[in-house]
Amino acid sequence: MPRTIVKTRAIVLRTMRMGETSRLVTFYTQEHGKLKVTAKGARKPKSKFGAALDLMTEVQAVCYVKETRDLQTLTECALLVPPPDLAQSLERLSFGSAACELVDRLTIEGEPNIRLYQCLTGVLYGLAEVDQNQVEPLFWYYQLRVAEALGYRPELRHCISCGNEFIGPWLWFSAALGGGVCVACGQGNGVRMARQSLNFLAGLQSLKTYRKDALPQAPPRRGEIRAALRGFLEYHGGERSRLRSLEFLDSLSRTEPAATV
Ligand SMILES: [Zn+2]
The missing domain is CATH 1.20.1440.120 (Recombination protein O, C-terminal domain)
Structure with a gap:
């Protein structure tokens, strides 16, 4: 089955460690609802994802999606706007x-x-x-x-x-x-x-x-x-x-x- 590329706005709902260097990320996306992805290398010091996988952040995410899989692959993720400053309390x-x-x-x-x-x-x-x-x-x-x-x-x-x-x-x-x-x-x-x-x-x-x-x-x-x-x-x-x-x-x-x- 072919893969499709999905580009969507998304909120980071949850993240978990996965393997040595990756993260399992749960997004709530604007166009596709909830989407679980693997962010390979996200825990490496110079990860391309940077702070874009912080919880409660709104991002533009690009994923490879294959419908037969539960877990999709995140290829790009960038902050859309500065994240809400909730750390104040x-x-x-x-x-x-x-x-x-x-x-x-x-x-x-x-x-x-x-x-x-x-x-x-x-x-x-x-x-x-x-x-x-x-x-x-x-x-x-x-x-x-x-x-x-x-x-x-x-x-x-x-x-x-x-x-x-x-x-x-x-x-x-x-x-x-x-x-x-x-x-x-x-x-x-x-x-x-x-x-x-x-x-x-x-x-x-x-x-x-x-x-x-x-x-x-x-x-x-x-x-x-x-x-x-x-x-x-x-x-x-x-x-x-x-x-x-x-x-x-x-x-x-x-x-x-x-x-x-
Ligand atoms: Zn009554």
Whole structure:
């Protein structure tokens, strides 16, 4: 079977050592979705790939692709733009890492999704520029956009069961039903949360594109929003969407419990 040459924009999701001098690189590409390649000689001191294989970097990659193979060959890789400066804080770096991990875990190779690609580049560069108290809301916005790009948008404005607007300070959020549930429809349907927290998420969901000046600051009840979004993605994406990068963040200095009320 003939080989084809693929030239595409790509984000470096993950790299692993391979043999003495090479790397196994997982890209999320603009035109071909997830793509795994070998970068021969990438760990040699004067490798032609240089810093272009650093995690979370957006590059122009040229690969030889043979459809019968799982692993393709990277021939050229160059930085397209300066990489996002996430090293300024451990939290930004960890959310950037979680953003890449989420795409890696929720996608299979060879299925392009341009919206997902745009979500990922948007969040990585956004994380470098938002204010400190916008960092987590940006990640929540990204989780909502990823869910939408993969075809499971949560309902946040009306009760998913009866269609009514929410009344009163409390409601339920059900990953299985796919959104908010009013008090009348169901005690025990998912996790209990404050209406203001769901309203916050609904506000994020209504932002058409990411803009720093439109992004709200983190609200007081972060734990229940965090739990609702993770639960939703884990329910729809399966165990594979449980993110190690977020577990690492949890182990840092977060004092607020991640549980609900
Ligand atoms: Zn209802």
